[in-house]
Amino acid sequence: xxxxxxxxxxxxxxxxxxxxxxxxxxxxxxxxxxxxxxxxxxxxxxxxxxxxxxxxxxxxxxxxxxxxxxx
Numbered sequence: 001x002x003x004x005x006x007x008x009x010x011x012x013x014x015x016x017x018x019x020x021x022x023x024x025x026x027x028x029x030x031x032x033x034x035x036x037x038x039x040x041x042x043x044x045x046x047x048x049x050x051x052x053x054x055x056x057x058x059x060x061x062x063x064x065x066x067x068x069x070x071x
Contacts, residue, residue, distance in 0.1 A: 007055065014051035018044075022054050032058060 014021030022036040032054040040047025 010055050011052060014055055015048055018047035018051035021051050025055050026058075 010021045010024050012021075013024065018040045019033060019037045022030075022033050026032045036047055036051050036054060039050050
């Protein structure tokens with residue numbers, strides 16, 4: 001499970017460079033990364049919104065694939 005510091009840094013990267021934040025959470029050839037890259041190329045704001053969604057809501061954990069972050 002990702003620590004709070006890791007999640008914070010991923011969200012910060014998602015605001016600055018959306019595909020990079022998603023890359024660190026899901027990997028290079030994942031569906032989330034490709035969607036975020038496409039949205040960022042089409043518009044910066046939709047890329048940021050999807051990147052934060054992909055990091056917080058669809059965060060990957062080996063035990064549970066779908067989990068909201070609760071702290």
